[in-house]
Amino acid sequence: MSRMDAAASAALNAQVIRPVFFVYLDVVGDPLRACTAEASLLPTGSGDPDLDGHVFDALNPTFVDIGPVAMKSGGSDSLTAQLSGLVGLDDDLLTVIGNPANWQGRPARLWRMIRDENGSQRGAIQHYYTGYMVSLDINGSADSQTINLTIESYLVAFSQASNRTYLDQDSFDPGDLSAKAAIAIANGISGNPLVNNTPAVDRGPNLGGSRNWNSFQ
Structure with missing residues (x-):
């Protein structure tokens, strides 16, 4: 995780700020890039290849929601991403995630941009989380269905039991x-x-x- 630069940090002292959050889920065949801005954004100049030159769609929070990042001893706690999984509207995504090889163990990244009360960007976009998609479940009915994705930090995602044996x-x-x-x-x-x-x-x-x-x- 990078630190906020001086300009972004100073803007936090204002009475009103309007941050924008960016999410990237590295799903094979259907990578998801979304942001919480009022319109889709095309970041440039950050030096981050996962961010620069890619359109991050402005999506209604009803359809995409990223939980907070909570720190604990040994790293961050599990992070949950909730995605729309409506049959008919999201058939492509549902088909892709039906094969765990398309998403399990692949990166999920988060950034944030600080804006003032007028919507002007203050400072650089800050990368604040990288994790790995480890599990998901689908809840709801055909007219109200969500995909709940669990994301773990590097230390957790790659410290699971290998189930390997020396008996062979x-x-x-x-x-x-x-x-x-x-x-x-x-x-x-x-x-x-x-x-x-x-x-x-x-x-x-x-x-x-x-x-x-x-x-x-």
Whole structure:
């Protein structure tokens, strides 16, 4: 996240400000760019390729709503974007998001522009959030339907469990017997993990009172 420049920061002291928020959702085949201005805007000169030279449509907040960014220990909290998902009007978007590969794990970015009470821009547009789209659900009926998209920060989105295992290591290295050995130990089997596996036998308590487990040969 970048900081506001001096001009934008100074404008915050005014009694009335009219900020404009920009959102970019990197959906494959149908990227969404929208803003909260009264008319569509074409930002230039920021040096940000996701912002400059792209039209950000002025959309009614009824159809697009971006939740607040809340900070917590370890990064920002989950962010929710609510999009229109009306059958008939938004069929293209509904079709695209039907395939999670088109949006899941892809970037979502937010910017804001500070304007004074007359609508004049004060300072540069500030980038204040980048996250990654992780999940969505569709709520409502055919005449009042919304797409609720959950966006996570980098630290959260890419720290999920990988569900990977080392038990298939021999698929890559046929000589690696560590997986078979680990399974054998877990099942109380001793000896070579490939041959002559026999269950361990309880020989009874030893003089120290603990149980003595020995291999049965």
